[in-house]
Amino acid sequence: MLKGQITIPKDERDRFNVNEGDQFKIFVQDDKIMLEPIKKKKLSDVLKNRIKVSEPIDIEKMREEAGQELANQYKHEELLSKNE
Numbered sequence: 001m002l003k004g005q006i007t008i009p010k011d012e013r014d015r016f017n018v019n020e021g022d023q024f025k026i027f028v029q030d031d032k033i034m035l036e037p038i039k040k041k042k043l044s045d046v047l048k049n050r051i052k053v054s055e056p057i058d059i060e061k062m063r064e065e066a067g068q069e070l071a072n073q074y075k076h077e078e079l080l081s082k083n084e
Contacts, residue, residue: 006035 008018016037024035
């Protein structure tokens with residue numbers, strides 16, 4: 001799969017706080033191609049009205065804990081199958 005990529009000069013990236021990997025909405029206005037940055041939402045901002053969040057959500061920590069939980073589950077299932 002190919003990605004459509006454009007290069008934005010550094011001065012403009014800094015001016016509009018645009019970073020590598022940011023995504024844009026593209027539209028045409030008066031025969032010009034216009035770009036509008038898509039604002040990223042923090043997971044903690046999305047979840048704050050759905051669950052109580054007492055501290056910022058650390059995605060890396062969540063991934064590590066989920067990976068450890070899966071590893072523990074796999075070990076448990078492996079032990080059960082050996083005892084059968």
